[in-house]
Amino acid sequence: MxxxxxxxxxxxxxxxxxxxxxxxxxxxxxxxxxxxxAWAAVTNPQALHALWLTLLIAAIAVPLNTLFGVTLAxxxxxxxxxxxxxxxAIVDLPLALSPVVVGLSLYLLYGTSGWLSGLADHGIKILFxxxxxxxxTIFVSLPFVVREVVPVLREIGTDQEQAAETLGAxxxxxxxxxxxxAIRWAVCYGVVLTTARAxxxxxxxxxxxxxxxxxxxxxxxxxxxxxxxxxxxxxFAASVVLALIAATTVMAMRLxxxxxxx
Amino acid sequence: xxxxxxxxxxxxAGLAGRxxxxxxxxxxxxxxxxxxxxxLAALVWSSxxxxxxxxxxxxxxxxxxxALKLTVVVSLLVAAFNAMAxxxxxxxxxxxxxxGKGFANAVIDLPFALPTIVAGLVLLELYGPNSPFGxxxxxxxxxxxxxLLFVTLPFVVRAVQPVLxxLDREMEEAAASLGARRFDVFRRIVFPNLLPxxxxxxxxxxxxxxxxxxxxxxxxxxxxFKTEVSSVYISGQIESGNAAGAAAVSVVLLLxxxxxxxxxxxxxxxxxxxx
Amino acid sequence: MRGIWLTFFPAVxxxxxxxxxxxxxxxxxxxxxxAYSTPKDAYGKIIPAFQATAAGKSVSFNQSYGASGDxxxxxxxxxxxxxxxxxxxxxxxxxxxxxxxxxxxxxxPYHGMVTDSVVVLVVRDGNxxxxxxxxxxxxxxxQVITPNPFTSGGARWNVMAAYGAExxxxxxxxxxxxxxxxxxxxxxxxxxxxxxxxxxxxxxxGDVLLTYExxxxxxxxxxxxxxxxxxxxxxxxxxxxxxxKSGLKHPEAKAxxxxxxxxxxxxxxxxxxxxxxxxxVAHSASYRFKQPKTLFTINSKALGLRGWKSVEYRFFDxxxxxxxxxxxx
Numbered sequence: 090m091x092x093x094x095x096x097x098x099x100x101x102x103x104x105x106x107x108x109x110x111x112x113x114x115x116x117x118x119x120x121x122x123x124x125x126x127a128w129a130a131v132t133n134p135q136a137l138h139a140l141w142l143t144l145l146i147a148a149i150a151v152p153l154n155t156l157f158g159v160t161l162a163x164x165x166x167x168x169x170x171x172x173x174x175x176x177x178a179i180v181d182l183p184l185a186l187s188p189v190v191v192g193l194s195l196y197l198l199y200g201t202s203g204w205l206s207g208l209a210d211h212g213i214k215i216l217f218x219x220x221x222x223x224x225x226t227i228f229v230s231l232p233f234v235v236r237e238v239v240p241v242l243r244e245i246g247t248d249q250e251q252a253a254e255t256l257g258a259x260x261x262x263x264x265x266x267x268x269x270x271a272i273r274w275a276v277c278y279g280v281v282l283t284t285a286r287a288x289x290x291x292x293x294x295x296x297x298x299x300x301x302x303x304x305x306x307x308x309x310x311x312x313x314x315x316x317x318x319x320x321x322x323x324x325f326a327a328s329v330v331l332a333l334i335a336a337t338t339v340m341a342m343r344l345x346x347x348x349x350x351x
Numbered sequence: 352x353x354x355x356x357x358x359x360x361x362x363x364a365g366l367a368g369r370x371x372x373x374x375x376x377x378x379x380x381x382x383x384x385x386x387x388x389x390x391l392a393a394l395v396w397s398s399x400x401x402x403x404x405x406x407x408x409x410x411x412x413x414x415x416x417x418a419l420k421l422t423v424v425v426s427l428l429v430a431a432f433n434a435m436a437x438x439x440x441x442x443x444x445x446x447x448x449x450x451g452k453g454f455a456n457a458v459i460d461l462p463f464a465l466p467t468i469v470a471g472l473v474l475l476e477l478y479g480p481n482s483p484f485g486x487x488x489x490x491x492x493x494x495x496x497x498x499l500l501f502v503t504l505p506f507v508v509r510a511v512q513p514v515l516x517x518l519d520r521e522m523e524e525a526a527a528s529l530g531a532r533r534f535d536v537f538r539r540i541v542f543p544n545l546l547p548x549x550x551x552x553x554x555x556x557x558x559x560x561x562x563x564x565x566x567x568x569x570x571x572x573x574x575x576f577k578t579e580v581s582s583v584y585i586s587g588q589i590e591s592g593n594a595a596g597a598a599a600v601s602v603v604l605l606l607x608x609x610x611x612x613x614x615x616x617x618x619x620x621x622x623x624x625x626x
Numbered sequence: 627m628r629g630i631w632l633t634f635f636p637a638v639x640x641x642x643x644x645x646x647x648x649x650x651x652x653x654x655x656x657x658x659x660x661a662y663s664t665p666k667d668a669y670g671k672i673i674p675a676f677q678a679t680a681a682g683k684s685v686s687f688n689q690s691y692g693a694s695g696d697x698x699x700x701x702x703x704x705x706x707x708x709x710x711x712x713x714x715x716x717x718x719x720x721x722x723x724x725x726x727x728x729x730x731x732x733x734x735p736y737h738g739m740v741t742d743s744v745v746v747l748v749v750r751d752g753n754x755x756x757x758x759x760x761x762x763x764x765x766x767x768x769q770v771i772t773p774n775p776f777t778s779g780g781a782r783w784n785v786m787a788a789y790g791a792e793x794x795x796x797x798x799x800x801x802x803x804x805x806x807x808x809x810x811x812x813x814x815x816x817x818x819x820x821x822x823x824x825x826x827x828x829x830x831x832g833d834v835l836l837t838y839e840x841x842x843x844x845x846x847x848x849x850x851x852x853x854x855x856x857x858x859x860x861x862x863x864x865x866x867x868x869x870x871k872s873g874l875k876h877p878e879a880k881a882x883x884x885x886x887x888x889x890x891x892x893x894x895x896x897x898x899x900x901x902x903x904x905x906x907v908a909h910s911a912s913y914r915f916k917q918p919k920t921l922f923t924i925n926s927k928a929l930g931l932r933g934w935k936s937v938e939y940r941f942f943d944x945x946x947x948x949x950x951x952x953x954x955x
Contacts, residue, residue, distance in 0.1 A: 092533065093447070100443040101455060103436055107501055108458055111473040114483075118476060157382045164376040176380060178612055179387055184555065185608035187562025188467075189582040190601040193589060194394035197598060200703040201724075204393055209704050217705040228386050260372070282463075289466035292564040292582070296589065299705040301658070301690040309466040309565075314691070316472060316569075317821050318666060319828070319848035328469040335464035342464075343457045480830030490815050490831060587818060590696045590777045592720075593944055 115332055119325040130315070130323035131330055138303050139311035140330065146219070146307065147287040150226040154283050158234025159276060163268070165235070166242040183231045188292025191228050195221060195297050217299030222307070225293040230286040234279030237347070241275040242268075278345040285338040289331070391605065398598035409599035417576045418584040419603060425492065425580070426560035429499040433556045434549055437507025444508070445515040462504050467565025474498050475570045494570040495578055502566050503556035510552030514545055514622075547622040551615050558611040562604060654684040655878050660701055661711035662694035662779065663821040664841050665741070665865075668898035669711070672891050681881035693819035694779035701726060701870070708873030709882060711740065711865070713779035713820075715924075716934040718866045731868040739864040740886050741840075741900040744918065745787035746854040748827060748835040748842045755833050758855055760791045763834060764808040771815055771832035773823040775942055775949050780820030782942060783863050784836040785949065786924060786931060789941075791859035793929035794920045802930075806952050816953070827852070838863055839915070843899030859920040865900075 119127045130136060164170070165177060183191070199205050199215040208215055215221045249271075253263045269276075291309040298305040306314065308327055315323035399406050409415060444456050462470065476482070478497055479489035488494040518541065526536045564582040579587075581604055588597035661669060669689065676682035690697065690705065694713035701707045702724045710727065712718055718738070721727040732738030749757050755768060763770055773781035788809055792802035817823045820837055827835035828850040835842075835852075842854040867886055873879040885891050892902040896913035907913055925933050941948045 096439060097443050097447055097449065100436070100440045104440060104455060104458065107504060108461055111470070111477050111501070112461065114477050115469070115473050153382075157379055160375050161379040161383070164372070164379055168372060168376060170376065176383065178609075178616070179383060181612050181615075182387060182391075182608065185558035185562070185611050187564060187582045187585075187601075187604055187608075189564050189585050190394070190562065190604055191390070193585065193594075193597055193601055194390035196589070196703065197397045197594065198390045198393035204389075204396075206704075214704070214706075216703060217700060224386065224390075228390070231383075231386060285464040289464060291466050291468045296586070299690055299700050300692055301688050301705075304688055309468045312466070312468050312472065317663065317825065319825070319845070319850070324472060328472060331466050331469050335461060335466075338464040339457050339460045342460050343453075475829070487830070489829070490826070587774065587777050590693060590699065590818065591944070592695065592699055596944070 112332060115325055115328050119322065119329045122322060126322050127326040127329070130320070130326040135302055135306070136308075136311055136323070136327060139306050139308040139327070142219075142306065143288055143308040146223055146226050147284055149223050150230060150287045151280060151283050154227060154231055155234050155276065155280055157231075158279060158283075159238055159272070162235050162238035162242055162272075163264075166239055167247070180232050180235050183229050186229075188229060188290070189296065192225060192293035192296025195225055195228070195293070199297075216297055217301065217305060219305070221297040222294050222305060225297050226287045226290050229290055229293055230283045233282040233286065234276060237275045237279035237282070238272050241272050241347070245271050274345060275347060278342070278347060281338060281341045281345055285335065285342070288334055288338075394598055394605070395602055397595060398602045400598075401595050405595060406599045406602075409593075409596040410603055412596070414576065414579070415581075415584060415596070415600050418579050418581045419600070421492075421579070422561055422581040422604075423607070425495060425499060426557050429496060429503055429560045430553045430557040432500065433503050433507045434553050437504070437552060437556075438511050438545065438549055441508045441511035441515055445512055459505050459508050462502050467502065467563065468569075470501055471498060471566035471569040474501060474566065479570060489570050490578060492578055495567060495580070498566040498570050499560045499563055502563055503559050506556040506559065507549060507552035510548045510555070511545055514548040518544055547618045551618040551622070554611050554615045554618065558608055558615075561607055561611075655876060656686050656688060657708045657873070657876060657879050657882060658688040658690075658706045659709045659711065660690045660697050660705060660707040662697060662713040662717075662865075663691045663819060664713075664780075664838065664844065665711060665895075665898065665900070666691045667844065668895050668900065671894045671897070672886070675890055675894060676882055676885045679885065681878065682885070685878045685882070693777065693821075695777060696819075706872070707870050708876060708879045709867065709869060711867045713865055714782060714934060715864070715866050716938050717779060718868050719935070721868070721870070726870050727868045728871055728874065732866065736887060736903050737864075738866045738868060739903055740867040741865045741895050742903055743838040743840045743863040743865070743900055744856065744860045744921070745783055745836060745863065746839045746842050746856055746860070748824075748837055748845070748852050748854045749833065751851045751853055753853065753855065757834050758857075760788060760805075760857055760859070763788075763836075764805070764812060768812055768834060769814045769832040770809065770812045770834050770836065771817070771823050771827050772813055772836040773820050774816040774818055775953075776944065777818045778820055778823075780823070780838060780841070782938075783838065783861060785941065786937060787836070787861035790861050790922050790926065790929045790931055791857065791920075793931075794859040794922060799930055803948060803952070806948070810952050824850075839901070840899035847899075856916055856918055858918060859922070860918045862921050862923045864903075864923070 161176070161180065165173060196216065197203050199208065199221060201209075205215070213220075215224070249267050250263050253267055289309065294307055295310055295313070298307070298310060300306055300310055300314065308331055312324050312327045312331070315327060440459070444452065474494070474497060475489060478484070478486055478494060480487050488497060522540050523536050526540055527533070562582055563580075564586070567580055568583055581600055585597045585600050588594070588600070659669065673687050673689075677685060688706070692700070694717050697710070698712060698717035698720050701710060701721055710718065710721065718727055718731065722729060722731065747757055747763070749755065757763065757768065762768065772784045775781035775785050785806065788806060789802045792805045793799070797805065815826050815831060817826050820841060823835060824837060824841055824845050826832065828845055839854065839856070842852065845852060867883065869879055869883055887904055889904060889907050892904045892907040893913070896902045896907060901915050902908045902913055922929055922931065924931050924937060931937060939947070944950070
């Protein structure tokens with residue numbers, strides 16, 4: 090009996106200490122000097138642009154990764170092709186890779202003296218512009234849809250799909266009416282995870298962005314620049330916005346979580 | 352997994368199906384290459400651009416080696432702690448019930464969704480010199496460990512929860528009715544079933560800790576030889592113009608990531624094999 | 627319930643992205659200013675002042691601020707810049723060697739330097755540890771904060787100030803280097819940039835911060851409870867500004883550069899804590915800063931300082947520089 094309570098208190102106490110107190114502090118520090126300065130800090134043009142840019146990058150990266158994710162999941166589970174195991178491993182790589190390494194590799198590829206540095210000469214700016222930031226965000230948020238869809242595809246098997254095919258349905262129809270509905274909640278969950286990762290990205294984007302205020306500064310980068318300028322209210326206010334977005338994402342995760350998990 | 356591998360693979364009937372599938376697959380792999388493979392190839396190439404001798408020098412340089420050592424040791428420590436804490440939390444969330452459990456369950460995902468710089472800022476405020484608790488753990492290894500514990504929290508918990516949920520409790524109940532103590536029941540019946548999941552979560556936590564940047568860069572002080580981890584060292588090398596050095600250490604981190612992924616794959620295989 | 631989320635979530639995301647929206651700038655020319663981090667507030671006032679003049683009327687600016695070396699690297703890697711304002715001459719020299727800034731960038735009466743400052747010792751209000759001289763920094767129990775000289779331009783000014791101060795007191799080269807070793811034994815944190823160092827000091831860590839005078843003034847303005855000590859011997863910090871080759875194509879950029887040496891801009895720099903370079907402003911009452919007893923520069927040959935190029939190699943080379951041994955205890 091005591092053991093059960095000790096475990097409960099220990100685990101929950103750890104959670105509270107590690108998670109709740111920090112988040113509580115963000116709100117406290119933001120509003121400790123009253124509402125107005127905090128509000129001003131997140132509604133000035135630079136902050137608004139940072140928020141918009143963050144959302145825009147996510148709005149581009151997430152659908153692309155979703156499309157890719159579903160396609161690749163199907164390829165990995167339903168087809169056999171040479172190099173399948175290797176592709177499987179590469180897809181998981183962004184999960185284990187440091188964001189700094191991601192940023193550096195993009196910087197080395199597209200910067201002057203990189204293999205694709207020629208793009209800049211033809212007017213296609215990758216680094217220090219939106220495309221580079223999108224590429225970095227896509228890289229780090231790549232695996233989630235694939236990883237969520239693959240187990241579901243494996244579990245549902247191909248019986249229904251094969252039945253539909255023998256009845257003469259075209260492959261696209263099979264996909265649309267049988268496969269997709271079966272995987273849709275896995276896809277949703279994957280989308281939520283991808284979005285969370287994309288919005289929260291900091292390390293890789295900070296290397297490739299150039300931090301041009303009002304142009305290539307995302308909201309996490311804005312937090313850093315405010316902190317560096319001693320504008321702690323501004324840094325915390327922007328953090329509150331990000332924390333609220335994170336909380337929304339966490340709620341969505343809870344809703345869409347696959348049934349096998351808590 | 353219920354279905355056998357053979358049943359999961361279909362051969363799409365008809366040439367159209369095969370071609371369409373092939374084109375889609377080709378595009379997906381092209382996307383993967385452009386986004387992941389080509390940049391990483393450029394990284395590996397740059398690291399050896401000045402010769403393998405320079406690569407080795409950059410990696411074994413005092414500051415770089417010290418950062419790598421610190422990174423690996425601290426990450427192992429954090430991963431090991433998570434193995435215990437994460438399992439305990441998962442246990443409480445699955446087997447226990449109390450008011451607010453849903454909230455506690457949801458909150459676990461917060462470190463995943465929160466940008467690392469926000470986490471870093473907050474941890475600095477909380478445990479740094481301005482701390483309301485009167486502690487000052489900034490610019491020390493303790494601060495570093497705290498930041499890493501924060502960001503790696505979800506991994507073991509979320510890996511263990513589904514396994515715990517699915518666990519058949521008959522054996523536990525049988526053992527308990529035969530007089531076995533709760534701890535022994537855990538140790539001899541539950542734990543072996545959880546082990547692959549725990550290890551898989553630990554590996555993910557380790558990989559995350561090794562590469563962590565945003566939350567660490569504010570609170571650790573980045574003191575060379577004391578609190579500077581590899582990701583911060585790499586960013587410092589980029590800033591001082593030593594791209595080759597940055598690339599060399601990055602390749603080492605990349606190899607560590609690959610090794611961890613292999614381990615995770617092995618654990619997953621172990622997990623599904625017994626089902 | 628899940629269905630509602632399914633439709634709502636991406637829609638909300640997209641709607642938010644569109645709604646918050648960026649305003650299109652309706653102006654004729656856009657100039658890109660890439661600068662180091664400390665003059666951000668100053669340029670925040672100087673740019674509108676420029677835009678109020680005839681030459682600056684329809685000019686809008688893209689601004690980027692960061693650590694000086696970082697910014698130079700970014701420009702070398704392709705970050706668009708018409709005007710670069712950096713902490714040290716060497717960072718501009720890097721851009722010259724990459725062909726981004728023309729050779730003759732500093733052929734003007736001010737040698738390309740737009741602001742001056744000096745290295746000072748920042749201490750807590752009331753100077754509780756009674757730090758007044760360079761020798762005080764090596765006392766036991768004194769914790770010194772300075773950025774990492776391999777990543778921060780500001781840190782290099784600090785190191786050369788310390789070295790030069792020793793030489794100015796009559797020490798020999800080996801003795802001055804020995805002093806640096808003792809100094810860095812007291813360094814407890816090595817942040818990556820000058821601004822980060824100020825941050826660390828402001829958050830309560832350390833007893834003394836080595837930094838630019840204007841940075842110390844900035845911190846005070848922002849409510850940090852510190853004061854600064856002007857040591858008897860210190861180095862004159864000169865910050866360069868240059869037009870890039872792409873900047874040269876815009877007459878507005880040339881006009882902006884010229885504006886930086888106008889008394890209006892120099893006064894704005896002065897308000898931000900810099901020492902104006904234009905004599906008429908520097909000698910006026912509101913901008914007259916205290917002068918140290920011995921003020922030397924990076925070109926003070928008598929003290930063993932032979933310009934940034936030689937100093938960079940001798941002290942800050944990644945492999946063979948003196949600082950590698952000094953820091954790597």
